[in-house]
């Protein structure tokens with residue numbers, strides 16, 4: 291019973307180490323934005339000004355700061371434009387055919403934008419602590435040389451006056467989306483770049499994924515009074531604008547009204563506006579108000595949005611149980627953008643979809659409220675942690691609400707596994723540690739970030755045990771909400787919860803393209819031989835059904851786990867004897883399980899959570 295003893299010891303150690311799950315000396319910068327904009331709907335331009343309070347908690351003085359000017363990406367010759375021209379598989383909706391049907395010639399839509407259609411954010415003045423400061427702009431990054439550094443622990447103020455032109459709808463933000471939404475206002479303000487223990491994150495807007503410090507937003511938007519606006523945070527003056535309050539009296543000057551929104555502790559503020567929007571809302575059991583704001587383009591469309599709202603409230607309750615309570619008072623799902631994109635307490639999604647697709651995209655973006663927003667993951671670096679875990683939450687929710695209503699029995703993310711297998715065998719896979727924008731194909735990016743990332747989470751449950759994975763998610767919430775965790779922080783929580791060492795798993799699955807491939811290679815009355823045919827060793831669950839009809843589950847831990855998972859509560863293991871065997875180790879590719887009876891059927895991991903890329907040899911049946 292040596293093994294038992296080892297496990298208990300580790301468990302006790304794990305409990306005593308809980309306080310270590312937080313990185314020692316962890317710090318994060320803070321931003322507080324006060325912004326007001328005045329929109330000219332005819333030219334799609336607006337004037338903006340902001341006062342930004344920036345708190346430097348880094349422990350070092352800063353002589354430069356940087357802002358993102360994302361709209362500048364939507365100009366011919368931008369890095370985003372060039373990227374589209376040279377990717378083998380650019381997003382179709384960002385391209386257009388200037389050839390013929392027979393001889394197509396696809397070019398980036400950005401390359402064709404005229405001066406009055408491009409996006410830009412032009413800084414008219416910039417003051418640092420009240421003094422005019424020098425700055426320069428390269429592409430989508432604004433660099434400010436500070437006349438005096440911001441000392442460690444100090445707060446600095448930045449006053450920016452800028453004018454912007456909202457680009458034609460191409461990606462995420464823009465005017466006149468394919469759904470007919472007039473203003474999709476995302477990445478719309480000069481945004482303080484992220485600085486953390488890894489340094490400045492000065493990613494050009496090439497394709498995707500963001501990171502920013504947390505803070506409070508106070509935003510006023512002045513535009514024509516006939517619009518309805520959905521935005522991050524809480525509307526402060528519902529009686530003074532259209533759409534939110536039946537008794538509203540909309541005061542106006544020059545036919546304009548002013549919307550005032552406040553949002554606390556988020557890291558990106560977005561909004562959308564259209565004259566044809568309608569607003570619906572419902573409350574979750576946990577008391578969160580969910581708004582849907584959309585254009586009811588048909589009866590069917592309206593029904594879909596009504597149904598989606600009900601399901602969204604259930605989804606938020608599901609997520610609260612499984613991943614920790616949603617901490618903001620409301621969430622707004624607004625039609626806009628070019629697909630689906632997550633922001634603080636709001637998402638913009640395209641809305642002319644069938645119900646399955648609409649609910650899928652809403653669940654995905656809402657799940658980002660945890661894995662992106664509440665846990666401010668650096669998506670530019672750890673895209674799989676962000677998109678993969680979000681897809682995992684989404685699929686668990688879909689599975690819970692649609693398939694079993696409560697019992698997640700078999701692998702709920704099996705589709706993600708299938709996508710990953712296809713990629714793994716395609717020759718296009720790259721290590722998941724690659725920065726988000728640098729993948730050679732969108733195909734590899736999408737399958738790795740979304741599918742392989744989701745597989746990583748479910749397979750982690752296979753290694754540490756299903757119940758331990760659930761505990762890990764809730765413990766991670768306690769330690770890392772409103773902070774910027776890395777994948778290693780998640781790994782550390784999982785290690786502490788389970789008492790299992792996971793260094794090898796995260797390294798091989800994230801930093802390499804090695805694949806898992808086990809096989810049952812020999813079966814006799816005295817034993818089963820399994821072989822690791824690849825270079826990625828894993829612990830094994832092997833279910834045996836004997837010729838007398840009885841079953842036995844063999845569990846073979848891996849030596850570098852330095853621990854073992856407890857029995858798991860799967861229905862297919864109910865009443866099955868579980869036998870824990872000696873460790874396997876990766877330097878020996880074969881392992882023989884001793885048998886006392888004749889095996890009729892053998893399965894390597896019947897729960898299908900082991901991501902074995904070639905599983906046809908994982909099953910044996912006696913002939």
Ligand SMILES: [Zn+2]
Nearest residue numbers: 654658677680
């Ligand atoms: Zn996503």
